[in-house]
Amino acid sequence: MQINKLVKECAAELNIDICRVTDNQKLETEFEILKERSQGQFWPQPFANQNLEELTTPVLHFPNLKSIIAAAVSYNHNEANLFLSNYVTVEDYHSYLENKLEKLASRLQQKLNYSFNYKIFVDQAPFLEKALAQKAGLGFIGKNTLLINPKLGSNLFLGEIFTDLEIAVDQPLDLDCGSCRLCLESCQVQALKEANLLAAEDCTAYLTQKKGILTESEIKKIGHHIWGCDDCKDVCPYNKKSKASAAKKLQFFNKNLEYFLNLESKEVPAELDNTAVTWRGSRILLRNAMLAAANLKEKRFFNKIKQKLNDNSPIIRYYAAYSLLKIDFKKAKKIVKEYLNQEQNSEYKNKIKKILVSEEDNNGS
Ligand code: SF4
Ligand code: SF4
Structure with missing residues (x-):
């Protein structure tokens, strides 16, 4: 069986909602965009790597890289919490998804009957995770800067397996936001400056994580949020029609x-x-x-x-x-x-x- 198909079959058996494959090439377009942005007003992004080469060159994170298996698990649930972003009202996805990807790699080795080298990343490596997911066809990056899958929306945890295994690649989706601007209009603090451009220093989600003495204006931007902000995500039509997660075992905290x-x-x-x-x-x-x-x-x-x-x-x-x-x-x-x-x-x-x-x-x- 073709390895690409096997990857998807094994992922489905493990309740990983979407799993696709991309190559090891540098993200050239993103590199050029970041180069321009790094000269502008909304740079650097807090908590993010500032090294453009590392951000856009996957092979720097796994020297013998041949293929990237990109995976997403949805955490869609119907319980709204006024104070917390959805992603922190379910169990910590880092260990949850790492565990799933570890099982996926082992299962593949077992079915292929040979071992390959790999490294798992879940939100801890300094590369553009959403851009890789977009390239693999997991979804497209919306004007609110989030990865959107047409069926599951953007309540997604992302993770990757970098491997020296050669796997046929998937194609990106031919989709975008079209003329919709709901997320830009919904942001109460005008942190979304234009499509796909977030002024993180103004963003409520960032301010709820910023330590030290906040200014009066920053405190106002925190509003009623204790952790994170979902306003630009909740208005997105793709989230309103999204399907529930296959990963039903995510424990819920409210x-x-x-x-x-x-x-x-x-x-x-x-x-x-x-x-x-x-x-x-x-x-x-x-x-x-x-x-x-x-x-x-x-x-x-x-x-x-x-x-x-x-x-x-x-x-x-x-x-x-x-x-x-x-x-x-x-x-x-x-x-x-x-x-x-x-x-x-x-x-x-x-x-x-x-x-x-x-x-x-x-x-x-
Ligand atoms: S997370 Fe909240 S504050 Fe940040 S851009 Fe989205 S709506 Fe605006
Ligand atoms: S709200 Fe509209 S513009 Fe914003 S990400 Fe969703 S589809 Fe795109």
């Missing part, structure tokens, strides 16, 4: 704002261990929950946030004071002044003093 406000700043609860939401630690989730409560003016969580003024972490105390002032200034004013008398961290203390003065001006007191 947590609300109160749950995250109850987190301890130092410890990640064991039940979140197997989700991608803990990637940046517990403190940032607690911070985002307090900011979401502040942006939503959630008075019922005032006392819960007040307790965080005694947290061991100065930055958590800072964001607790900030959030209290934003939720209910009149009630918070005296409490925050008392907190300032005890705060030892002069940097955060001075910042909160300034916010207090500015809120006093805004509230006319």
Whole structure:
């Protein structure tokens, strides 16, 4: 049997939703696009490799590379969560998909009756994963920068097997967004500057992962989001009509704002261990929950946030004071002044003093 066909058969047996093959060639078009973008305003992209050769030359990541098996698993589910992006409400896909791809490679070796060399990547290698998936025909890259499969939409986890096995390649799909602009119009913070151009520094999904002191404008952009943002994905017609995942065994987690406000700043609860939401630690989730409560003016969580003024972490105390002032200034004013008398961290203390003065001006007191 042709190896390409065998790859797809084995992938289907393992409940991998889509699996196709591409070659080892450099992504020349993407290289030229990135070269131009790297001179522009929206560069560099946070958390991404900046080395254009590494990003676009697969062979640099596996020297004897002949073929790339590109795979996708859908995490479509119908449970909306106001605070969390869909991809963190299911079990961590890194280990899930790695495991599937490891099984796929073993099964292929078994059926072919010879061993080949391979390396598995799931979101950890500094190359353009979506561009490779597009080239293999898993889908097309939409104006919202996401890979879209016409049947499954864009709620997809991607992974690859780089191998020295020669396999016939698949062709890219002949599809694009056409005249649709729904994602560009839906972005509340105008982070999608034009088709396929994301200003990551403005994007809510990035800001929910950014550590340190955020500006007032960045806090507003976080809005009600504790982790990630799906606005430009949820409006996409391909997601509205997408089929449910074949990977039905993905465990589902659904947590609300109160749950995250109850987190301890130092410890990640064991039940979140197997989700991608803990990637940046517990403190940032607690911070985002307090900011979401502040942006939503959630008075019922005032006392819960007040307790965080005694947290061991100065930055958590800072964001607790900030959030209290934003939720209910009149009630918070005296409490925050008392907190300032005890705060030892002069940097955060001075910042909160300034916010207090500015809120006093805004509230006319
Ligand atoms: S993830 Fe949210 S903030 Fe980022 S581009 Fe999409 S809609 Fe805009
Ligand atoms: S919303 Fe429309 S323009 Fe945006 S990715 Fe989907 S199809 Fe493309």
